[in-house]
Structures are given as structure tokens and as C-alpha cells.
Amino acid sequence: MGCDARSVAAAVVAAAGVVGEHRDELVRLDQAMGDADHGENLRRGFGFVVSALDESTPDTPGAVLKLVASVLISKVGGAAGPLFGTSFLRAAGAVGAAEELTPELVSAALGAALGGVVARGKAELGDKTMVDALAPAASARGADIPTLLTAAAIAADAGAESTIPLVARKGRASYLGERAIGHLDPGARSVALLLRSFANSAMGL
Amino acid sequence: MGCDARSVAAAVVAAAGVVGEHRDELVRLDQAMGDADHGENLRRGFGFVVSALDESTPDTPGAVLKLVASVLISKVGGAAGPLFGTSFLRAAGAVGAAEELTPELVSAALGAALGGVVARGKAELGDKTMVDALAPAASARGADIPTLLTAAAIAADAGAESTIPLVARKGRASYLGERAIGHLDPGARSVALLLRSFANSAMGL
Amino acid sequence: MKKIINNPADVVTDALRGLAAAHPALLRVTRDPAVVAWAGSPVAGKVAVISGGGSGHEPLHTGFVGPGMLDAACPGAVFTSPTPDQVQAAAAQVDGGAGVLLLVKNYTGDVLNFETAAEFLDNTRTVLIDDDVAVQDSSFTAGRRGVGATVLVEKIAGAAAAAGADLDTCARLAEAVVAGARSMGLALTAPTVPHVGSPSFVLPEDEVEVGIGIHGEPGRRREPLTDASALVAALLEPILDDLPFVAGDEVLLFTNSMGGTPLLELYLAHGIAEELLAARGITVIRRLVGPYVTSLDMQGISLTLLRLDPALTDLWDAPVHTAALRWGM
Amino acid sequence: MKKIINNPADVVTDALRGLAAAHPALLRVTRDPAVVAWAGSPVAGKVAVISGGGSGHEPLHTGFVGPGMLDAACPGAVFTSPTPDQVQAAAAQVDGGAGVLLLVKNYTGDVLNFETAAEFLDNTRTVLIDDDVAVQDSSFTAGRRGVGATVLVEKIAGAAAAAGADLDTCARLAEAVVAGARSMGLALTAPTVPHVGSPSFVLPEDEVEVGIGIHGEPGRRREPLTDASALVAALLEPILDDLPFVAGDEVLLFTNSMGGTPLLELYLAHGIAEELLAARGITVIRRLVGPYVTSLDMQGISLTLLRLDPALTDLWDAPVHTAALRWGM
Numbered sequence A, B: 001m002g003c004d005a006r007s008v009a010a011a012v013v014a015a016a017g018v019v020g021e022h023r024d025e026l027v028r029l030d031q032a033m034g035d036a037d038h039g040e041n042l043r044r045g046f047g048f049v050v051s052a053l054d055e056s057t058p059d060t061p062g063a064v065l066k067l068v069a070s071v072l073i074s075k076v077g078g079a080a081g082p083l084f085g086t087s088f089l090r091a092a093g094a095v096g097a098a099e100e101l102t103p104e105l106v107s108a109a110l111g112a113a114l115g116g117v118v119a120r121g122k123a124e125l126g127d128k129t130m131v132d133a134l135a136p137a138a139s140a141r142g143a144d145i146p147t148l149l150t151a152a153a154i155a156a157d158a159g160a161e162s163t164i165p166l167v168a169r170k171g172r173a174s175y176l177g178e179r180a181i182g183h184l185d186p187g188a189r190s191v192a193l194l195l196r197s198f199a200n201s202a203m204g205l
Numbered sequence C, D: 001m002k003k004i005i006n007n008p009a010d011v012v013t014d015a016l017r018g019l020a021a022a023h024p025a026l027l028r029v030t031r032d033p034a035v036v037a038w039a040g041s042p043v044a045g046k047v048a049v050i051s052g053g054g055s056g057h058e059p060l061h062t063g064f065v066g067p068g069m070l071d072a073a074c075p076g077a078v079f080t081s082p083t084p085d086q087v088q089a090a091a092a093q094v095d096g097g098a099g100v101l102l103l104v105k106n107y108t109g110d111v112l113n114f115e116t117a118a119e120f121l122d123n124t125r126t127v128l129i130d131d132d133v134a135v136q137d138s139s140f141t142a143g144r145r146g147v148g149a150t151v152l153v154e155k156i157a158g159a160a161a162a163a164g165a166d167l168d169t170c171a172r173l174a175e176a177v178v179a180g181a182r183s184m185g186l187a188l189t190a191p192t193v194p195h196v197g198s199p200s201f202v203l204p205e206d207e208v209e210v211g212i213g214i215h216g217e218p219g220r221r222r223e224p225l226t227d228a229s230a231l232v233a234a235l236l237e238p239i240l241d242d243l244p245f246v247a248g249d250e251v252l253l254f255t256n257s258m259g260g261t262p263l264l265e266l267y268l269a270h271g272i273a274e275e276l277l278a279a280r281g282i283t284v285i286r287r288l289v290g291p292y293v294t295s296l297d298m299q300g301i302s303l304t305l306l307r308l309d310p311a312l313t314d315l316w317d318a319p320v321h322t323a324a325l326r327w328g329m
């Protein structure tokens, strides 16, 4: 009933399902401001992730996260591939070789994930990107993993919603100027969806 | 009050006006079975004819018809250019150097026009072409020119209508097979329009 | 109608101005009557090769003017064959004294206008191109229309003329290409003719027109929009059966976009056609893939197969330099 | 959605199969990861030039692979930049030992994926292409995107590499082209992405999107659909003002179709642009007219101007043999 490699892998598989369910929504969000591929990119990417996890489940939570990272980086492309990939890679680094995750490790992983996205994408809060969802999520705290991830998911949701009135300064939506106002950022939405799914998985532990 | 060069030229100018008014109708007819240019071809061609007649009116009816022929042949292109052009050229030949047209000459002109179209286009009655309007028109008789041309116009109208149920064997509509059934042939329609206009001009003599 | 044009009546003239500007060293473009001639013409002692037809099929024919292909092209109004005056003016410009070969797509208008011009010209030969198997072949009708094979005829006859072949030889080779080439096309959408302003026909989202020509005329029949494999097979089967093409044949496969179909789909269709031919034991030894015989903005494709022999293959491979087709120079 | 495709998820793979079939002697196409390489690569001692990006812009980039231009192209999913694996595989295939030049359109996804690949490669230089004046240039944003200039960068850097220039020189020339090139585009219709099935945006019959990119993203603003003269001027003015281009400049003018716009309209637009430039005292000494940087079936055009000097002009003129651009060989 601890959060071991198997639980983390199961959570990733569940998240892949959520991505699949929301594929069309994410495509539509990206169609409004971008190139209409975000939902398809993540669906494709998490499809490969599930296949990879089917073949072999790594031993530690960190190794699972690293596998997810390498599949996303090598199979997705676009902005989402490297950014999500890097976030999982940094998260893997943060949890190291631990056999089971703790709230502290999860918190560290979220912070590292944010650091990775910012390092790669150079976006700041308010640039209307996934950072607007991930940054508040990384600041969430909780005494246990379900509580922590639920708080993170709620923060990510609010952060994603906060992108609606913004003009974009990074990513494809930055080409639109004022016309980006009124639209939810697809990457922020997918961060929120993933965290909500992780929180739900954690509740079931 | 006879049918001299000036009357023939005036009739041609009036016919050009009718072509202009029916340009869109002829385009639509040609759009249904062909390439949607018949009305535009005739409008363009008769526009050049009017300009040519503006510059100088030839001395005889035959010379007017010959001028019309040469403008249509050299400016229109498509099937209509050579076919209408040849019909006017043969009609010019039939009326020769006469100063004024007589019913006999008009009748000979219509017969020659038909002969010209058939010689060039090799269409037979029932092939769903302008021949289906011109052939019955060429058989019309009348004691004076207005009567003759009115009979010809009525015959051409009926001939044009008779193309509706036909499958085409010549021209672009022949590519459609059974799908040509139910459509009026644009060239037959324009023959009928021209003859109706000539009849109206003759009435006003 | 959404088009990048000024006055619809002037589109051909305006486009010719742009063509002349874009290819100043290659082309000599004259107006009234409109002729696009190779700047290097006339070449004394060389057969002059001339084609033409209605505009709206670009790059056909103007994009194929240049050394190794056409000496001149006569662009008519949109979808309207050119006038005899244009053909006569073209011949006057490019005739090098060895005769003039007129390559004419088999449409009533084209045939009549070129025929009239030919009456005024000495030493011409006319070859009619009629490769579209969608049209029933019959001596009682206007016969088959000329479509994709036109590019192949122009290339091969042009190469023969460039190599010094005489008029009869050039005409014989052009006829050989016509004899060995068959085509068929389909449309997903209709073109919009500038002087009309509305699509030439209306096609539901789930239907294709099969057996279309290149002038926005409806096709032989409508069929459900199926997947690419079925669509390509529906074009290829009637082509193969018609000549027929048989196992052991060496062919050129020309996969043509009608204008609005993007290269991604075109190459996809081409790949399927190659696989179907391989399965029949027919060897594709040359290919052409692109929008070469178009119908304005129509979405759709056509396939053309030409049976090759070594002589035709060499002529296909010979250097050519035109706006739309270029290799070896 | 009306497209000639089988499974929407397979369009790129299926199209690559057709591309390979169509150009067996020119291209070596590998899958997993997808790479289109010149069959003659690697050339020992020659700088390898690699580009890539999302699919749906054909012939960019795969149509520009061959001697005198790209050694390899990495086609991503439709409108999705390729993965680092593709770039690494391409480099492994075509690296001739003299270094690898990566030509990257400035989009976040392209930059990040090529950057990741470059971390694994020795002796690479990356040049970012960002020529679209429709995007405000600012250090706080993702910056300008790469559009039409990409073809010019690929041609000129490819020619330099073919001529034996070293990696730094090739990179410097590519940067010179980026520095001297500016573009802007407009759309009359939106593209339909295969995996989406509906047009990327909906544009009324009487409006155009001005300042569009090549991924179906909306433009900077909507404007009434005016005549071609006004549309061309609306693209050209911001381009001229940006560099700026001034009287006396010698330029290459690239009039590009976004895919669905027929050649008739494209040449018409090109003619207007030539006239506007002549009126400004800017001399067009080279041109490119055609659908080279497309956005699937989108109707629209873009203009790209490049200020030329004799060195760049010579490299532009150098022989090239690719599926989409070919001369001198």
C-alpha cells in the first residue's frame, strides 16, 4: 500500500487513459490558438509509454519516471515532447533510487519538474504556458501523498484557468498577440489533467 | 426600311445586348454539363464584335456577317468561337454581295450557317448540340423576313428545349453519359436567343 | 469566391504578366494574341513544338515552354481553348523552317481552333491527345479527352525535336505516346472558375466524382469517399484494363494533383499505385509526381500510365528546362 | 474531412513510402525513426546539412533533400516537430566527418528537439530561421517564426557545403540568409489537419487572415478580402519596412503558395509584387514561384524577400537536384 514502482507505473497508465479521453478537448484548445496537435501528441506519446511499461516495469519510482521521460522525449516531438519529457526526467532525478515515494519526494519531484520545464522553455509565470499550471502545483503541500497531489491538482486547475485572459509570450500562441485572450492554454490544461489523474491514483493507494 | 448593312449591323448589336443579358444563364447551363464558359465566351466575343462594328460598318449585309465571323473566330476560342464564327462566315457567303437581304437570302443564310456548323462539328440532329436548334430554324419558311425569322426563332426554341432529355454525343457534355439527361444544351439555347433577337430586330424594320 | 485576383476578366492576362516577370531569360511572352514562347526560339532547322489550351490548368501548357519541350504555348481564357490567331502567331514566332508540330488535347474547341490555324500554316502536323479512359471511346462521339498524357507527349516530342528529329518522326513519337498512355482522375471538390464565382459542382462531404476531366465538368459517376487504397485502385484498374497494361510492361507512372490536393496526399496515393503495379508484375521505371495538369483549385488526383520502350525512355530522360519541369540543364 | 488518405495516424508514414517509391535513386528513406536522406550521403569531408520539422509543409523539407541542398530531412508528425531521435539518426547517416549543420525553423518545439539532439552530437552548428515579420520580434517572447526563408537558407547552405565550405562558413552563410530575408503570408482558407478532421479556423467568404504561419494557427488579424493588388501590397510593405529593403537593393523574390492556391493566382500575385518592387527601385534578380512551404491544403500565399550579394547569388545559382527544386543537373 506504499507508493512503489508498480503504483507509479499504474498511475502513469491511468494518466495515459485520461489523456486519451481528453485528446479531442486538447486538440480543440490547441486548434484555437496553435496548430491543433497537442492532444494528438500526448495521446501518441502516452500510448508509447504504456507499451513501454507493458514490456517491463522498472524497479523504482525514479526508474519508471525516467522511462516515461525517455519515451516522451524520443517519440513525441513538438513542444510538449521535450517539455513533458524533461519534467519527468527531472522528477526522476529528484526521487533518486528510493523504493517508495514519500510526500517529500513527491514535492521535490514536482519542484524539479517545474525547474526542468523552465530551464528548457524559459517561460515565466503569466506567459500563458504549462508553467502557469505547474508552478502553483509545485508549491502545494500536504501531509500525505494523496493530500499533496490533490492540492497540486487543484492548484494546477486554477493555474490553467488563469491562462484564459492572458496574452501569450511563449509557444505558438505568442504569434497571436491580443487574439490569444479568452483561450485556455492547452499545455496548462494537460498538466492539470495529469495531476488530477495522479491524485486520483494516489487516493486509491 | 429594307434590310441593308446598317440594319444587319444594328441587329447584331442588339443581339450582343441579348447575349450580355443572358450571359449568366448561359454560364449556368454550361456549368451543369460543361465548363461554365459558354456565356462568358459569347459575351466576350460579341463585345469585340460591337467594338469592331463601332469602328466601321461594312457596306453590305454579307460584309457585316463576315466581320462578325472573323471577330468570333479570332477572339472567342472554345467550341463556340469556331462554330458560331463558321456559321456567320457561311451565312455571309450565302448572301453574297447583295445590298439588301430578302427572305430567300435569309433562308439561304440560315441553311448555310447550319451547313457550316455541321461541316465543322460533325454533329447530327439529336446529338444535343446547337445543331438541334439551328437545324429546325433553317427549315423555317416565311413570306417576309420578320415572319421567317420569327418562325426560325420559334423552331430554334423548340429545338433547344428538345435537347433536355437527350444524352450528348458531341461536345463536352458527351463525357457525362446519362448524367447529361435533364439539362438544356447551352449552345442550342444561345442559337435560340440570337434568332429571337434577330426576329425582334426584323419586326422593328 | 475567394481568389487572389483583380478583375476576373483579366486573370489570364495578369497571370501572364507575372509569368513573364518570373522567367525573363527563359520566356518571351506576347499579348494580343497571347503567346508564351521560349526565348531561344526559333531554332533554325529544328521542328517547332506548339501546344495550348484553356487556362486554369497551370503549369500546363505555359510551364512547359523551354528547351527540350515546347517552343510555344497558347493560353486561352480560363477553360476556353485558344483562338487560331494565337496559334498562328505562335507558329510565326517559333517556326525554325523544319515544320511545326501541334499537340492538341482532344476537345471540340481545341480541335477546331487548332484546325483553323493549321489551314493557314505550311508544313504542320497535328497530334491529338485522348488518354482519358473515363470517357467511352466511340466514333459517334467527341471521343476521349486529353488529360495527363499531355505532359508526357509534350516532353517526349519536345525532346525529339531538340535532338534534331524531323517533323514526321516527332509526330510519330507523339502518336506513340498517345497510343501507349492512359489516364483517369477523380475529384474531392469542384474548382471555382473566376468568371463564374461559384464552384462548378457541389459534392457532399462523403462523395467523390470519379472520371472527371480538368474543366470542372462533372465526372462519370459519384461514389462514396472511401480510403486512399480504394480510390487509387478505382483509378488504376480501368487504366490497366484499357490498353491493357500487362505483367512485364515497363511504365512511367504519373501521379498528378488536380491543384488543391497537397503533396502529402499525392505521395501517399503514388505509393499505393506503385504497390498495386508491383503486385501486377508491372515495373515502374520512371515517375512524375506533382500538380502538372490542374483544374484551378480543384482537390483530386489523376493517374497516367505510359508504356515505355528504350527510345521513349531516353527522350523522357533528355535534358529539359521549363518553368515547371527541369532536369539535366 | 475530404482527403486521399487511409488511417489519419499513418499519413506521414504512408506518404514517406510514396516518396521513397517515387525517388528511388535520389533518396534513402528509413523509418523508426523517420529520416529522408540523400542516397549519395555521406560524402566524406563534406559538411552535412540537415533540416526537418513537422509534416504538412511539403515539399519542405523532404522535397529539398539531394545534392546541392539537404543531406537529410527529419519529417515529424503533421505540424509536430521531429524528435531528437530522428535528428540523431539523420546525423549518423549523413555525417561525412566535416560536421553537421542543423537548420531549424524557430518554433519552440523545433528548437527544443534539435537542441536535445545536438547535445548528443559532436561538431554541430545550429542556425535558427526566423523570417516572419508578422510576428513582433521581442526577447521576452518565442520570437519570430521561420517560414519562406527556410527554402533559401537550405539552398544556399546546401550549395556552400557542396562546394566544400567548412562548417563555420556554411553556418555563417545560413545566418547571412536569415539576416537578409523577411517574409509574410496570408490565408484565404484554413488547412484541415488529418488527425483533426475539421478546418483549423473558419474564415468568412469575404475575409482573409493576414500574418498567418504555416501550421493553421490564426493570423495576426482578419481583414476584408480585397483585390490582389491590395493583398500583395499588404504583405510586401511590412517586409520592406522591416529589414528595411531600399532602392538599389538586389533581391530574390519568392512568391509561395500555401498549398491550395493555384499557379494562375500565384503568378498573378508575383507579377504585382515585381511591379511594386520595381516602383521602389528594388531590382529583382532571382525569383522562385511555386508551392514550396505549404500548410496542407490551405489557400493563401506568402512573399519572401532576400537581399542578395554576388556570393549568395552564386550559391543560389549552383546546381541542385532534389524532388522539388532542380537545376543545373
Ligand SMILES: Nc1ncnc2c1ncn2[C@@H]1O[C@H](COP(=O)(O)OP(=O)(O)O)[C@@H](O)[C@H]1O
Pocket (backbone or CB within 6 Å): A030, A034, A035, A037, A038, A039, A041, A077, A078, A079, A080, A081, A083, A117, A120, A121, A122, A123, A128, A129, A130, A131, A170, A171, A172, A185, A186, A187, A188, D079, D080, D081, D108, D109, D110
Ligand atoms: N517555452 C515554453 N515553456 C513552457 N511551455 C511551453 C512553451 N512553449 C510551449 N509550451 C507549452 O506547450 C504547449 C503546446 O504543446 P504542443 O501543442 O504539443 O506543441 P507545439 O506548440 O509544438 O505544437 C502550449 O500550450 C504550452 O503550454
Ligand SMILES: Nc1ncnc2c1ncn2[C@@H]1O[C@H](COP(=O)(O)OP(=O)(O)O)[C@@H](O)[C@H]1O
Pocket (backbone or CB within 6 Å): B030, B034, B035, B037, B038, B039, B041, B077, B078, B079, B080, B081, B083, B117, B120, B121, B122, B123, B128, B129, B130, B131, B170, B171, B172, B185, B186, B187, B188, C079, C080, C081, C108, C109, C110
Ligand atoms: N461538335 C459540335 N457540333 C455542334 N455544336 C457543338 C459541338 N460541340 C459543342 N457544340 C456546342 O458548343 C456548345 C459549348 O460551347 P462553349 O461552352 O462555348 O465551348 P466549350 O465546350 O469549348 O467550352 C455546346 O453547348 C454545343 O451546343
Ligand SMILES: [Mg+2]
Pocket (backbone or CB within 6 Å): A030, A034, A035, A036, A037, A038, A078, A172
Ligand atoms: Mg500544438
Ligand SMILES: [Mg+2]
Pocket (backbone or CB within 6 Å): B030, B034, B035, B036, B037, B038, B078, B172
Ligand atoms: Mg463551355
Ligand SMILES: [Mg+2]
Pocket (backbone or CB within 6 Å): B035, B037, B078, B079, C054, C079, C080, C081, C109
Ligand atoms: Mg470551354
Ligand SMILES: [Mg+2]
Pocket (backbone or CB within 6 Å): A035, A037, A078, A079, D054, D079, D080, D081, D109
Ligand atoms: Mg505542433
